[in-house]
Each structure stands twice: as structure tokens, then as C-alpha cells.
Amino acid sequence: MSLLAQTQPMYWLPPDYSTHGWQIDQLINWMHVFMAVLFVGWGAFFTQCLVKYRYRRNPTALYEPIKAKASKVVEAAVVVIEVVLLVAFAIPVLAEYKNDPPKPEDNPFEVHVVAQQFAWNIHYPGPDGKFGKRNPKLVSDANSNPLGLDRDGDPDAKDDIVGNNEMHLPVGRPIIVKLTSKDVIHSFSVPMLRVKQDTVPGMEIPVWFTVKEGTSSDAIRETMIRTVAVPAAGANPRDFVLWCTNNIAVEDIKGSDGTVIVGKGREPSAEHLEALQKAGIGEIRVAPRHPVEIHCTQLCGITHYKMRGFVILMPPDEFETWYAEQAAGGDEFIEE
Amino acid sequence: MSGGHHHDHGGGHHGHEPALHGHHHEPGFIGKYLFSVDHKVIGVQYTVTALVFLLVGFSMMLIMRWQLARPGEAVPLVGSLLSQLGITHAQTKALTNEGYNMLGAMHGTIMVFLGVVPLAVGGFGNYVMPLQIGAKDMAFPKLNMMSYWVYLSGGIVMMASFWANGGAAQSGWTSYPPLANTALSGQTWWLVGMVLLITSSLLGSVNFIVTIMHLRAKGLSMWRLPFFVWAQFVTAFLLLLAFPPLEAAGVMQLMDRVAGTSFFMPEGLIVSDKPTAWTGGGSPLLWQHLFWFLAHPEVYVLILPAMGIVGEIIANNTRKPLWGYTTLVYSIIFLGFMSFIVWAHHMYMTGMGTALSTFFQATTMIISVPSVIILTCFIISLYGARIRYNTPMLFALAFLPMFAIGGLTGLPLGLAASDIHLHDTYYVIGHFHYVVAPGTIIALFAGIYYWFPKVTGRRMSEFLGKLHFWPTLIGMNMVFGPMFFVGIVGVQRRLWTQTDYQLGQMTQYWVVFSSVGAAVLGLGQLPFIWNFFSSIFAGRKAEQNAWEATTLEWAAAPSPPPHGNFLADPVVVCGPYEYSVPGSPKDYCPQCQTSEA
Structure with missing residues (x-):
């Protein structure tokens, strides 16, 4: 499939339908914020050094070690943030998930x-x-x-x-x-x-x-409806088959004479392609059978x-x- | 380790074996190049063998990436050939799901145990470490030779397993029972291969420890050791202490498979729709504990030598001392200790209680601190530098942000709550590949470009080196970067195709992108292969101290060093990285007094 042909791409955490999941998501999101800040901070200093201290620009290198207070601050901040993530988020979330079985x-x-x-x-x-x-x-x-x-x-x-x-x-x-x-x-x-x-x-x-x-599940399916392009006759049906696998038509797909090509709730497949192409249908709407x-x-x-x-x-x-x-x-x- | 100034052993003063052996008669061709006891020849043997295995392991991955991007379509070029081994389908020539599992298990095994570790320790450690400490050879040269040949046998057994009944091992590089216990005969071959590889590592590690303890040049105290030697020293302890549990576990699994024991098999197991009579009393989780007790320290066996290489190259090409040398050394020692008590963070999903998981979460957070310190030291070393952008330096610099990504993405996996969503997804694959590929392997490339002139007496082409560097860096990020996003969405690992799954369909575009990246990465290795071989014969001649470096291998040994390494015994007078000393005529002061040849 071509890179741009992705229907309904997903970029981050999938939807969550549990009552506890938001805590896991929150932890994952905060960790990534922390990681991004650290990486960007390092990266900025790193890039600055690469440009500023290149061979031609800087005639002599510094022999004496610099007093880098900033590094101690960064390291201390990392420790503090990790302790907070561990003690305030990770351990309680896990304890709730693991140690609190539902009461009778x-x-x-x-x-x-x-x-x-x-x-x-x-x-x-x-x-x-x-x-x-x-x-x-x-x-x-x-x-x-x-x-x-x-x-x-x-x-x-x-x-x-x-x-x-x-x-x-x-x-x-x-x-x-x-x-x-x-x-x-x-x-x-x-x-x-x-x-x-x-x-x-x-x-x-x-x-x-x-x-x-x-x-x-019925409600979730409604949120996951995607449009799949029907390939032209002779074109590679790979993408079509991929996007239809384990998906069902969300409505009856009918030809111009009114005959049903793919019934509502049925999975469109390569077998239906010819009829779809003959009927001049450019795209169909499907959704996961069981999302x-x-x-x-x-x-x-x-x-x-x-x-x-x-x-x-x-x-x-x-x-x-x-x-x-x-x-x-x-x-x-x-x-x- | 403090106060290490008191023991200064002169390399040649103890009349150890290579001195007796090497200087009196020249060995013949076989003794010199094949069954050599010279650490340099063994180092080169290790390096070349490991590079071949890295290429083999990478090629397997290309086939898998083809399948992931084009599920069920004929594998180009080698599809017909591989059908002979049952890896591809006889008619369609597409990768079979057995074939996918075989390549997956063997890719992991080959890259870790036959590629990266032998290159980092057996190759670089063997060649460079004795030179850097001013020793004429390793303490036990015959043990060293044996280590290589046992390693090679292990590699041959592993590769031969593709011809076993049912093909090579298919139970992942982790070989969890009961799956591995009930698998086809390829698994037995895998276990035999592993026992050989572990034995080889153990032989190597004792040799490294004794050599570093006893064969240092006069004046070379522990606190004057190059950072690379420290990294190899800590690594050797990790190998020595972590591998025996896996060797025991490997033998136990072998016994379960061939001798009817049941170390890892619980009662009431159903195999082929029938309860088994021959299982009971064992625990599948016992294997996981033994395996990860090795395999977590193993991560540091990969990364520590890489950090050592990066430290050398950064000091040399910033033309200034490494910032925080002592801190760096204490950090890697601490990393080494801690790496033994984090193993069960690989097992949060096995049903572990919260008390135990709290312990392992805490140790996992603690172990991230020295990694942060090491990275910070390296980056601060760039401040006020005079950076030479040659090929080794480009690779060494690239290691820093790449390792940062690899390390940071370990954090959400190290906390059990976030691990609930991320465990065994592509996020894990992205994480450890950033540590091993754009991290460790990039550093190993840096090391090859850096020490090539020492080994061959000739330089590699800078132009081809840069032509290798950029596609490698870009390709690796294209391959592994998307895995974080696929994993965050929730797609699990080890799937022959993910397109049957809704979440897999929604992230398939990233999978295709990754595969394109793999092709870029593959093409990017061609300049390296050409550069490597052509430079051996036609590269520009390198002087003894090709990089104007301070450490003994450059300052005191000819390029290439002769048998016995040094023309005169070096005497060390200062620390390893005396660059840009104020008032000095040159911008580097070698560690030893002996004049350059």
C-alpha cells in the first residue's frame, strides 16, 4: 500500500473504555512529557556545542574542566521527577489495579x-x-x-x-x-x-x-467507521482487502440496479470487487465487526x-x- | 577501587607466556593467522566473524520487514532459495509463519550473542584493551584462542539448526518454556549453541579481568586507565557473574527436552489435545527468572563497551580531557552492580505481586540515574572543545542522542502501571533497538573507523565513511522510530502480520515506512563494506599515531603492532586524556614517555 493511502490512522493511545485506564494513560502521557523535556534540553545544549565548538571556529580547547552546576541540577531534577512518578503515580495506580479486587x-x-x-x-x-x-x-x-x-x-x-x-x-x-x-x-x-x-x-x-x-460494542463500532476506496479494475486489490479484513459493511452496498452486493453486517472481500467495480462504486463504508x-x-x-x-x-x-x-x-x- | 595507585605491574616483567613464546620463534601460517594465540589476531578473527553474523542477522530482518510490509507476498531474490528450508512457502515463496518465528528467534540470538557482544568484547576488547594497558598479550593467550573457537562452534551450531528437522528454533530469543520445551528439534540445537557461546564468554571474561588486574604497564594505575578499559573491566565482571545462571538454565531446558526431566513444566499440561504424563512439578516462571538474570546485565554488556568506545573517540576529537572521568568510572561500576537487581522488570505481567514489583520498579528507576550521568558527562565534554568532525567522531556523536532515546523510552516500560499497556508491544522493540542498534552498533562503527588504521596501518576513506554514516543514522531512525507509535497504539510484537487486527490496520502505514527505512539502512552499508575491504589494501597509509591520540595503543605501538605489541616497554606518566594542556607545544601529551617510532 502506498504510504499516503492510510485510512483512519491512529497516532497515540487507543481509546479506552475501562474505568481505570485513564490513570495508566495519564502516567504514560506525563512520562513522555518528562522524556521530551529532558531530550530537548540535552539536544539544545548538544547542538549548540556542535556548532559553537567546531574545529575551525575554536582555536584552542579548554583543558580545565568547567564547573557545571547545571548538570547537578539536571541530575537532581531527574531523580526528583522519577521519585514523584514512581511514588505518586506508578505505585498507587498499580496497587489499585492489583490489590483491590471487587467486593461481593x-x-x-x-x-x-x-x-x-x-x-x-x-x-x-x-x-x-x-x-x-x-x-x-x-x-x-x-x-x-x-x-x-x-x-x-x-x-x-x-x-x-x-x-x-x-x-x-x-x-x-x-x-x-x-x-x-x-x-x-x-x-x-x-x-x-x-x-x-x-x-x-x-x-x-x-x-x-x-x-x-x-x-x-455497537456504540464503539459507530465511532470507527472508515471509508475504503474500491480499486480500479486490474489494480492491485491489496489495500482494499487489508482495510476490509474483519470489518463489516455499515449499510447495504447496492449496485445501480438495486441488487445488494455486500449486505449490511457482511465482510467485503476480494470476491465482491468485480461487482463493485461494475457498479461504479468508488468507495464503501465499513467498521470493525468487533471493535x-x-x-x-x-x-x-x-x-x-x-x-x-x-x-x-x-x-x-x-x-x-x-x-x-x-x-x-x-x-x-x-x-x- | 580508591587508592589504586599502589600496584603498578610492568607488562613484561613477569615473564608470562606470550613473552616467552612470541619472541623466540615465529609461528607458521596456521599458527599465525588461524590458531593464533596473539590477542590481535584473535581480536581480528572475532571482529570479522561478528561482522559477518551482524550482516546475516540483519538480512534475516530484511526478509521479516518485507513480510510485515507486504504480508503473504513472495520474498524477492531469495524467496525460492529459502523455500528449501521451509522458511518460505513452496508455492507462493512468501515467508511462512514458521519461517517468521525462526527468523525472529534467530535474528535476536544472532545479533546479541553472535554479533554485538563478540564484536564489542571479543573484537574491540581483545584487540584494543591489552594495547591500551601496555601489555604484550592477554594473561592467558591459549584460553583466549579457545574462547574464539568455542564461540565459532556455537555460531556454526546455531546456523546449522536451520537444517534441523522442522528448522531453526522458533520460540523467540527468550525461549520461554513450555513453548520451547515442546518445540521441534531446532530448539535443542539452539540450547547446545547457547551453552557453547556462554562457555566462550566465560573463558573470555576471566582472561579480561586477570589481564587488566595484572598486566598493566609501569605507572598505569587503575585511575589512569582509559575509560574504554574500565568499561571492558566492568563488562567482564557482568559476563562472569550473569552468564552461569543462564548456562545452568540452558542445561536444565536441554534435560527437559532430551532426558525427561521437568524443571520448567507444570502438572496437567495439555499437548496435542491430550494431558501429558511426563510433566509436573516444574515452574515455567523459573526459566524466566534465570534467563533475565543474565539477559538484563547482558544489556549492559552491550552498552558499556559502546560507551567506552564513545568516550575514547570524544576525548580524542574534542581535543580535551573527558569531563568527569572519575564520575564516569563510578557510574559504570554502579551500573554494573545495579544491573543484577532489575531483571524482574521484564516480568511484570507474569502475575507478580505489588511488593515485588515495587522493589523492581524502584531499582529500575535508580539504574536510570547513572545512565543520565554518563550521558551528561559526555555532552558536557563537548563544551569548550575543538571538535574534529571525522567519521569516527560523527558516529560517536550520533550515539549520544540515540542512546538517550533508547534509555528514556525504558522509563515507561520500567514502571509496572504504564507497562500494562506497553508490555510486549512494538514500544518494547523500539526501546531496546534504540539502545542496541542506533546506540551500540553506531558506537561499534565508530570504533571500527577509529582503530582501523591501528590494525591495518591504513586509513579508511573519509568520503565513503560519511556516505555510510548518514544513511545509517537516517535508516535506523526510520526503522525504529515508528515502532514507538505502533506500540503506543497497542500493537503486539512477534506477529507474522498485524493486518488482521484493527489497531494493526490503523498503524500499518508506519510498518511500511519502517520497511522502507530498512532498505535505506541496507543500502547504506554498501559503502562501508567496500570501504572496509578496499582500505585494507589501498587505503591511505596511516602513521603510528593516526589521530594524534594520547593512549598507549597510538602513542607507543606501531601501526600495525608487531607480535608482542611494543618495541620498548611503555612507562605511563599521566592520565589517559591529556589533551590541550596549557603550555604544551602540541595539543596532546601521550600517556607514556617512550618516543614515537
């Missing part, structure tokens, strides 16, 4: 995530609120039992809901995610919720967060790059409906 009276919603090469298994307790025991001996992807639940023998497991790569969550309610892995170390990362935690086999590690009230993505940030094997999941944020009432529907479906395995 806040009605937290707990969900388990079991990572495996190369998928995220999402384990919900079902209506009884109890998680079934996961038995490694019963694990079988082939039999659609990736977690090793004993649906018949374990009463807690009967109503458990198991999802694959799609994690539905209610907004505005504290969420506890307990993380583990079946095979290698993965890392559960949701940049747009400012959450990251390695998943380590043999360990169960919790993270918790709350998604801002009033938001939802909030789960990344695996730890190298986990051959198709690490494909280990992507989604967090689907729902208003609480919508979530309850969805949850009840899933529970009614029994042990149905939710495919992406």
Missing part, C-alpha cells in the same frame, strides 16, 4: 479464560453461578470439550457456558477474569480496556476491571499471530438476555 456487594461478574494454542476459551458459570471443575483428563477439542468439563457427573458443570474467542461482558459492572492456560504461556491483552496479564499453565491469575457505563479485540501478547507458537479474540461489550439488560439464551441452549458450544 458490588456484584462482580466472574468469568474464566483458559488459553490454548491458538484460541481463547471463555468459561461462564451459567445460571447457578458455580464453575464446573475442569479435568485435564476429559479435555478434548475433538469432542467439543476444550475445558474438560464433566457435564454428566459434575452438577456445577451442567449449566456452564463455554465460548470460543468471543467474550461477552456487561458494562458498568465489576468483572473478574481468572486466567490460566492449557499448554504454553499466552498473554491476555485488551488494549482498549488497558488490561494485560500473562496466562501461565499451572497457575490461575485473576485480573479485574470495570467497563465504563453507557458504552457498548474491542483480545490480543495474545506472548509468543505462543506457529500461528501466534492469529490468536485473536473479541470482547463484546453489552448494556447490562442486553447481556442478561444473551446470558439466559446461552444457558437455555444448554451445553452448546459457541462458535465464532
Whole structure:
């Protein structure tokens, strides 16, 4: 793709939909201000020296060391600023993130995530609120039992809901995610919720967060609509395919005779190109299917790059409906 | 270290081995150029081998950068060739995702363990350090030779692993278990290669320490040592103390893979959809602790020799003493100590508690202070200078702002709260590459241009040197600068392509820009390669003290130095950087009394 063809570029921190993320963002931003000031200060002195003390201009170099009080001031300032960043920002922010689990009276919603090469298994307790025991001996992807639940023998497991790569969550309610892995170390990362935690086999590690009230995946999608140019016939479709991958049309894309080429909610692809070109459509509007993505940030094997999941944020009432529907479906395995 | 004036060992007075050996009979061709015990020949062997590995590691990166900019498209030029090794797809000739992981793991391993460290320590340390301290050779010349050959064997094993069943190691240069434990046989080769490389470094480090302690010229007290020698001294201690835990860990992982042990494997592991019977009781995090206990000091093994080189070149080309020499020395000693207690800042996301992470955040902030001091000393050294803008000086000067960027961007990663967003993103890649490439490698280039006349007796071309400098500086910034922005957006590292991800799509333009930068950087190395080889034979003849320098390698040894280094034993009379002494006829006063040849 050409350098200038970037649609909807992003330059800095991505949007944040968690209630705690602003503190992380604030720390990152202040650190960069500090770094920039230091760098520009150094750079100004450095550049001045390079120009002023070049060989021809300065006939003799200074033997005696200069008394540089300024350097002591700079070094002291660096120490003070680092102490402030550490003590006033970094440690409290982390303590809040790590040491304050949601209290039972806040009605937290707990969900388990079991990572495996190369998928995220999402384990919900079902209506009884109890998680079934996961038995490694019963694990079988082939039999659609990736977690090793004993649906018949374990009463807690009967109503458990198991999802694959799609994690539905209610907004505005504290969420506890307990993380583990079946095979290698993965890392559960949701940049747009400012959450990251390695998943380590043999360990169960919790993270918790709350998604801002009033938001939802549908609302976020509306903010991420982009226009993608349809390439001329015979031109390289690379950019078009790239910008449409995992995106959906935000409206029906119709030809001149009114036939729908790409339906609303469908992913445009190279197959649609010919029809789009024939219809003389110059550009189409798309948006991410699921805008909030789960990344695996730890190298986990051959198709690490494909280990992507989604967090689907729902208003609480919508979530309850969805949850009840899933529970009614029994042990149905939710495919992406 | 204070009061180091009392022990002044004369280099030739102890009748150590090279003196006995070297002056009595000339070795034959094989003894002189191949299995040589002369530190200079070994230094050149290290340098040339390491430069070749740097080029190999860089070429791997070019292939990866092609894939990142043009996902799934045929690799130009070498696409067909690499399909033989399974690195590219047999039909499409595009880089496969296995191939990407192989090149990623091997790029890191090669650049750190086979390129930069051997060049900085094995190459520059071996060649320059004994000359700068007025020694006839290293304390243990045979150990020195063995160090090189073990290193070369390690390198050959690493490269041979591309022909192993399933190809080379694919688990990253960090080789985290259980992934590495269950990986294909390339990982076993990697471990064997690592054990050899570590052994080589250990042999080298004891030699450096003993040589600097015992073989200094008469009058050369510790506080008269050139800064470069101090940097090598601290580096040798880091190698000596940090590598053994990784050697142990490497052997343990090897045993896990071949002997059925389970040091790093927890119970209930599911492999290929079945629970394993052969795992249990081990801890995957143990490896990470052992690995980073080496790999953090390793960062300073890379950067300290680079700082040493920069110090020498800045003093020489500002024509004035280094500002704050004593402060610089204490700073690198302190850096060395601190580098052993920051390792777990690589592990904030493993589920570490806040008490432990508070400790490591505090030590990480503390270690940034000596780095700031070192940089400040170098920059203040420019004040009131008489700067000669020759090629070595350009590279040395470029090191300063580049290392500043690398160091500063370590701060947000060193605080666990900001690390939540930045950990394992491209921000990390940008950060450590600024330390290693535009930082360390730029300084190593400076060192090559600076000491080339000493080694060969001829100068490299200044014009070609500048033609190398500018595209290198610009190219490196084009490659690594954008990574900070890609990382801040939140794109994770080690992806075969990032275009499947929304955040990846939104930053893909930077990725393409980086790849263009890699091409600029690659083309920029052609003048260097030509300059390097042609100058050996046709470069302008260099006098003994080509840069009008003060230190012993220039002041007392011919260019190139003969076997045994000095025509007469140098006696040191002053500190290392007596430039522009008021009242002196010349603008430099050599460290020793012996007249120039």
C-alpha cells in the first residue's frame, strides 16, 4: 500500500473504555512529557556545542574542566521527577489495579479464560453461578470439550457456558477474569480496556476491571467507521482487502440496479470487487465487526499471530438476555 | 577501587607466556593467522566473524520487514532459495509463519550473542584493551584462542539448526518454556549453541579481568586507565557473574527436552489435545527468572563497551580531557552492580505481586540515574572543545542522542502501571533497538573507523565513511522510530502480520515506512563494506599515531603492532586524556614517555 493511502490512522493511545485506564494513560502521557523535556534540553545544549565548538571556529580547547552546576541540577531534577512518578503515580495506580479486587456487594461478574494454542476459551458459570471443575483428563477439542468439563457427573458443570474467542461482558459492572492456560504461556491483552496479564499453565491469575457505563460494542463500532476506496479494475486489490479484513459493511452496498452486493453486517472481500467495480462504486463504508479485540501478547507458537479474540461489550439488560439464551441452549458450544 | 595507585605491574616483567613464546620463534601460517594465540589476531578473527553474523542477522530482518510490509507476498531474490528450508512457502515463496518465528528467534540470538557482544568484547576488547594497558598479550593467550573457537562452534551450531528437522528454533530469543520445551528439534540445537557461546564468554571474561588486574604497564594505575578499559573491566565482571545462571538454565531446558526431566513444566499440561504424563512439578516462571538474570546485565554488556568506545573517540576529537572521568568510572561500576537487581522488570505481567514489583520498579528507576550521568558527562565534554568532525567522531556523536532515546523510552516500560499497556508491544522493540542498534552498533562503527588504521596501518576513506554514516543514522531512525507509535497504539510484537487486527490496520502505514527505512539502512552499508575491504589494501597509509591520540595503543605501538605489541616497554606518566594542556607545544601529551617510532 502506498504510504499516503492510510485510512483512519491512529497516532497515540487507543481509546479506552475501562474505568481505570485513564490513570495508566495519564502516567504514560506525563512520562513522555518528562522524556521530551529532558531530550530537548540535552539536544539544545548538544547542538549548540556542535556548532559553537567546531574545529575551525575554536582555536584552542579548554583543558580545565568547567564547573557545571547545571548538570547537578539536571541530575537532581531527574531523580526528583522519577521519585514523584514512581511514588505518586506508578505505585498507587498499580496497587489499585492489583490489590483491590471487587467486593461481593458490588456484584462482580466472574468469568474464566483458559488459553490454548491458538484460541481463547471463555468459561461462564451459567445460571447457578458455580464453575464446573475442569479435568485435564476429559479435555478434548475433538469432542467439543476444550475445558474438560464433566457435564454428566459434575452438577456445577451442567449449566456452564463455554465460548470460543468471543467474550461477552456487561458494562458498568465489576468483572473478574481468572486466567490460566492449557499448554504454553499466552498473554491476555485488551488494549482498549488497558488490561494485560500473562496466562501461565499451572497457575490461575485473576485480573479485574470495570467497563465504563453507557458504552457498548455497537456504540464503539459507530465511532470507527472508515471509508475504503474500491480499486480500479486490474489494480492491485491489496489495500482494499487489508482495510476490509474483519470489518463489516455499515449499510447495504447496492449496485445501480438495486441488487445488494455486500449486505449490511457482511465482510467485503476480494470476491465482491468485480461487482463493485461494475457498479461504479468508488468507495464503501465499513467498521470493525468487533471493535474491542483480545490480543495474545506472548509468543505462543506457529500461528501466534492469529490468536485473536473479541470482547463484546453489552448494556447490562442486553447481556442478561444473551446470558439466559446461552444457558437455555444448554451445553452448546459457541462458535465464532 | 580508591587508592589504586599502589600496584603498578610492568607488562613484561613477569615473564608470562606470550613473552616467552612470541619472541623466540615465529609461528607458521596456521599458527599465525588461524590458531593464533596473539590477542590481535584473535581480536581480528572475532571482529570479522561478528561482522559477518551482524550482516546475516540483519538480512534475516530484511526478509521479516518485507513480510510485515507486504504480508503473504513472495520474498524477492531469495524467496525460492529459502523455500528449501521451509522458511518460505513452496508455492507462493512468501515467508511462512514458521519461517517468521525462526527468523525472529534467530535474528535476536544472532545479533546479541553472535554479533554485538563478540564484536564489542571479543573484537574491540581483545584487540584494543591489552594495547591500551601496555601489555604484550592477554594473561592467558591459549584460553583466549579457545574462547574464539568455542564461540565459532556455537555460531556454526546455531546456523546449522536451520537444517534441523522442522528448522531453526522458533520460540523467540527468550525461549520461554513450555513453548520451547515442546518445540521441534531446532530448539535443542539452539540450547547446545547457547551453552557453547556462554562457555566462550566465560573463558573470555576471566582472561579480561586477570589481564587488566595484572598486566598493566609501569605507572598505569587503575585511575589512569582509559575509560574504554574500565568499561571492558566492568563488562567482564557482568559476563562472569550473569552468564552461569543462564548456562545452568540452558542445561536444565536441554534435560527437559532430551532426558525427561521437568524443571520448567507444570502438572496437567495439555499437548496435542491430550494431558501429558511426563510433566509436573516444574515452574515455567523459573526459566524466566534465570534467563533475565543474565539477559538484563547482558544489556549492559552491550552498552558499556559502546560507551567506552564513545568516550575514547570524544576525548580524542574534542581535543580535551573527558569531563568527569572519575564520575564516569563510578557510574559504570554502579551500573554494573545495579544491573543484577532489575531483571524482574521484564516480568511484570507474569502475575507478580505489588511488593515485588515495587522493589523492581524502584531499582529500575535508580539504574536510570547513572545512565543520565554518563550521558551528561559526555555532552558536557563537548563544551569548550575543538571538535574534529571525522567519521569516527560523527558516529560517536550520533550515539549520544540515540542512546538517550533508547534509555528514556525504558522509563515507561520500567514502571509496572504504564507497562500494562506497553508490555510486549512494538514500544518494547523500539526501546531496546534504540539502545542496541542506533546506540551500540553506531558506537561499534565508530570504533571500527577509529582503530582501523591501528590494525591495518591504513586509513579508511573519509568520503565513503560519511556516505555510510548518514544513511545509517537516517535508516535506523526510520526503522525504529515508528515502532514507538505502533506500540503506543497497542500493537503486539512477534506477529507474522498485524493486518488482521484493527489497531494493526490503523498503524500499518508506519510498518511500511519502517520497511522502507530498512532498505535505506541496507543500502547504506554498501559503502562501508567496500570501504572496509578496499582500505585494507589501498587505503591511505596511516602513521603510528593516526589521530594524534594520547593512549598507549597510538602513542607507543606501531601501526600495525608487531607480535608482542611494543618495541620498548611503555612507562605511563599521566592520565589517559591529556589533551590541550596549557603550555604544551602540541595539543596532546601521550600517556607514556617512550618516543614515537
